[in-house]
Amino acid sequence: EQQEEDTLRELRLFLRSVNDRLMQDRRFKAFTKPVDKEQVPDYHSVVKQPMDLSTALSKIDQQKYTTVREYLHDIDLIWKNALEYNPEDDPYDRQIRHRACALKDTVHAIIKYELEKDFERTCEQIKEAR
Numbered sequence: 001e002q003q004e005e006d007t008l009r010e011l012r013l014f015l016r017s018v019n020d021r022l023m024q025d026r027r028f029k030a031f032t033k034p035v036d037k038e039q040v041p042d043y044h045s046v047v048k049q050p051m052d053l054s055t056a057l058s059k060i061d062q063q064k065y066t067t068v069r070e071y072l073h074d075i076d077l078i079w080k081n082a083l084e085y086n087p088e089d090d091p092y093d094r095q096i097r098h099r100a101c102a103l104k105d106t107v108h109a110i111i112k113y114e115l116e117k118d119f120e121r122t123c124e125q126i127k128e129a130r
């Protein structure tokens with residue numbers, strides 16, 4: 001009913017504010033768009049579930065997320081994929097892994113400090129009831 005729509009609208013506003021901050025951060029430029037199949041032909045044979053910040057934003061707008069946990073699962077895919085695809089002990093791979101770890105710590109810190117526990121609980125209850 002209306003209260004549920006109000007809650008999900010507030011969830012989308014919160015997720016857009018988190019996603020925008022991540023997209024504005026220069027460290028996370030490599031995570032803002034899907035990895036290009038033409039440039040990186042073996043990427044999709046290594047990474048089974050590609051994800052990026054632009055795709056996450058369109059999922060917010062398509063109302064694909066009912067809880068913060070579902071959004072966080074997608075952001076976790078972004079940095080985990082980067083660690084998996086760039087494992088070498090060379091400066092190029094080490095730099096993207098460092099940025100992947102920064103992405104992980106940044107998104108978890110924002111959510112820890114800015115998301116109210118009972119707001120997420122309310123979203124989870126809406127998800128269960130559907």
Ligand SMILES: COC(=O)[C@H](Cc1ccco1)c1ccncc1
Binds near residue numbers: 030031035039081092
């Ligand atoms: C999330 O981005 C990636 O995993 C690509 C993989 C990649 C390898 C070659 C071209 O692109 C990446 C981009 C920038 N720096 C390192 C790796």
